[in-house]
Amino acid sequence: MTNPPANPVLRTSGLGVTYGGVHAVSDVSLTVGHGELVGLIGPNGAGKTTTIDAISGFVAHRGSVVLHDVDLSGASPHERVRAGLARTWQAVECFDDLTVREHLDVARSRGGLAALLGDAVRFRRARGADDEVDRLLELLDLGSVASSVVTDLPHGTQKLVGVARALATGPSAILLDEPAAGLDAAEGRRLSARLRDLAESGTAVLLVDHDVDLVMHTCDRLVVLDFGSVIAEGAPEQVRSDPRVQAAYLGTAPS
Numbered sequence: 001m002t003n004p005p006a007n008p009v010l011r012t013s014g015l016g017v018t019y020g021g022v023h024a025v026s027d028v029s030l031t032v033g034h035g036e037l038v039g040l041i042g043p044n045g046a047g048k049t050t051t052i053d054a055i056s057g058f059v060a061h062r063g064s065v066v067l068h069d070v071d072l073s074g075a076s077p078h079e080r081v082r083a084g085l086a087r088t089w090q091a092v093e094c095f096d097d098l099t100v101r102e103h104l105d106v107a108r109s110r111g112g113l114a115a116l117l118g119d120a121v122r123f124r125r126a127r128g129a130d131d132e133v134d135r136l137l138e139l140l141d142l143g144s145v146a147s148s149v150v151t152d153l154p155h156g157t158q159k160l161v162g163v164a165r166a167l168a169t170g171p172s173a174i175l176l177d178e179p180a181a182g183l184d185a186a187e188g189r190r191l192s193a194r195l196r197d198l199a200e201s202g203t204a205v206l207l208v209d210h211d212v213d214l215v216m217h218t219c220d221r222l223v224v225l226d227f228g229s230v231i232a233e234g235a236p237e238q239v240r241s242d243p244r245v246q247a248a249y250l251g252t253a254p255s
Contacts, residue, residue, distance in 0.1 A: 005033030
């Protein structure tokens with residue numbers, strides 16, 4: 001998929017964020033379709049994370065955020081999650097003493113942490129929840145570490161647990177903020193394969209990352225920001241050769 005979808009899962013229109021007199025994001029309009037992996041790239045300070053913060057409701061914004069034709073622009077972050085919009089964060093934030101499976105159980109528990117602990121005391125868990133957790137563990141290749149405490153695992157695996165935990169809320173669209181940060185080359189390749197599996201499972205994915213090779217080889221389509229505004233959009237090969245993108249972000253290959 002290289003063209004914007006006709007019926008996107010996630011759509012922003014005229015998205016803007018201002019801090020005092022600084023326009024961090026200006027008139028950003030983008031779409032992500034069903035099963036599409038869209039990369040949001042640009043130099044440091046271009047407004048990528050601020051865009052994700054606005055879409056997920058963590059900063060006030062102008063313009064609209066629409067998920068499945070439902071306008072979420074005035075919704076709080078938790079209301080957007082309930083509507084089907086999830087996100088991850090640059091930093092790995094895990095419970096110190098919970099296993100991988102328990103992290104996903106907490107995320108899936110509609111009644112919150114108290115309800116989950118109540119179930120644990122009674123030694124029972126819903127079979128349907130088990131099935132979905134098992135599916136996510138398989139999707140992200142985490143089955144072999146399902147019973148391991150997350151903080152005992154390598155950094156790259158912890159990043160995948162963060163993605164799995166966001167998916168456990170049952171989103172139709174997920175925003176990934178720098179999932180490859182701090183990963184080595186092998187971990188980056190593993191992450192790339194898992195992200196393709198995620199998109200092919202039907203989830204709409206918006207990916208922010210500075211790993212140019214990962215983004216170029218993983219994403220269906222790219223949106224490029226510079227100084228808070230969109231300067232290019234299209235297939236990775238098209239964006240890579242765009243003079244504006246080369247000048248602002250990628251640089252020009254030596255002759």
